[in-house]
Amino acid sequence: MGAGKGQTNENSALTAKPGMSTSLLIQNIERHVHLDVGEIELVLSLFQPKQLKRKAFLLRQGEVCRSEHFIVKGCVKIYSIDENGFEHILMFGAEGWWVGDLFSFLTGKESRYHIEALEDTQLLQITKPDLDLLYEKVPKMERFFRILLQNAFIAHMERIDQSLSLDAAGRYQHFVRKYPAFGQRIPQKQIAAYLGITPVFLSMLRKKLMEG
Amino acid sequence: MGAGKGQTNENSALTAKPGMSTSLLIQNIERHVHLDVGEIELVLSLFQPKQLKRKAFLLRQGEVCRSEHFIVKGCVKIYSIDENGFEHILMFGAEGWWVGDLFSFLTGKESRYHIEALEDTQLLQITKPDLDLLYEKVPKMERFFRILLQNAFIAHMERIDQSLSLDAAGRYQHFVRKYPAFGQRIPQKQIAAYLGITPVFLSMLRKKLMEG
């Protein structure tokens, strides 16, 4: 999706029990729609686990995004690189979030984005044919993804509003308030690339905010 | 939705024949899902026509957004007003677009946005109870709105990417290329509020772009 998560705030502190990952997925889905046992089995059969080492790519600019991905553990960034080689981060994703490039996934066209692991990351992924199959067999999943998209859309609308309304200091403060975990977990350089400012300026801002 | 449109580029030049407005809605829906006669009737029965004079409000900051709206004719802006009284335009909508504040519509909470007509505007609107009823009776509509949301989400993702990647001149050029009709139709002041710059600076940019 490149989309965001179901609803809750931080599903951290997972130990690596087997079955753990799949149950996190089911929990995430059941936040919005109820599944019976058969449906759960079908869902689980259609998602494939995948591991990413830190700095490994889930998707590169120019490739087609063939799956949607649910993050079980770890953290990724979705970003573009402009003609001057600068990175611009569209979103981060951590435990419980869905990531991908929906445009490329749906149209089969080349993606403009990279998706890269910021930490060692475990995912569950579903291909487009399998997702279409899932929509057919379990129409409730159509509703689930509609709700997911609604939430993602709302979050992006908020972000656009902020990029228009707030200066860099305001955007930074909002970010750390909204995602306190990311504030710790993610290098400042990346946060700057998300906020649309230079790391140098972010460093200055933080100093001012500490003092003042 | 605050969402965007089905797919096409500009459904302009509508004359005001009766039935015209509803058929535009059905056309818009049938771009993505097929409806039979009974379903069309149900859809039509659930949407209420509404007229807005130029400068009239469809929604005000602080109100709850009780309907989603399909624009048949005319043009609106969705915007917030910051603590200094400045307007920030999240999106424009014209013929064939869906507008609303999805967050407020779904949660029942107060909206942070105003929606105001830039021209005399005709809409078709559906309330939340009626939309839920429609999802029940015509599950295909669940799919239709999922697709609509996907497109809207993708468009917003692109806009975020641009706000990070491009300077004001680049954003302006992209805007006029992507929405040539709006370039004509909408006052520069409003375009500036959409791009996140002052009207003064936009005027300077346009001059430079004409010359150079």
Add this chain to the structure above:
DNA sequence: CTAAAAAATTAAAGTAGTTGAAGAAATCAG
């Protein structure tokens, strides 16, 4: 644990975009 690499800090000079103010042009309501 250690060397090497990446990230964060600081400072000074430069640039993209803002502010305020004033006049010209376009649009609107009656």
Add this chain to the structure above:
DNA sequence: CTGATTTCTTCAACTACTTTAATTTTTTAG
């Protein structure tokens, strides 16, 4: 059609943010 209002343009002074570059601190890989 006309006066009133809103929008657009231009200019000069100003501010938020960038750039470059040097130094320090933190993180990483082996």
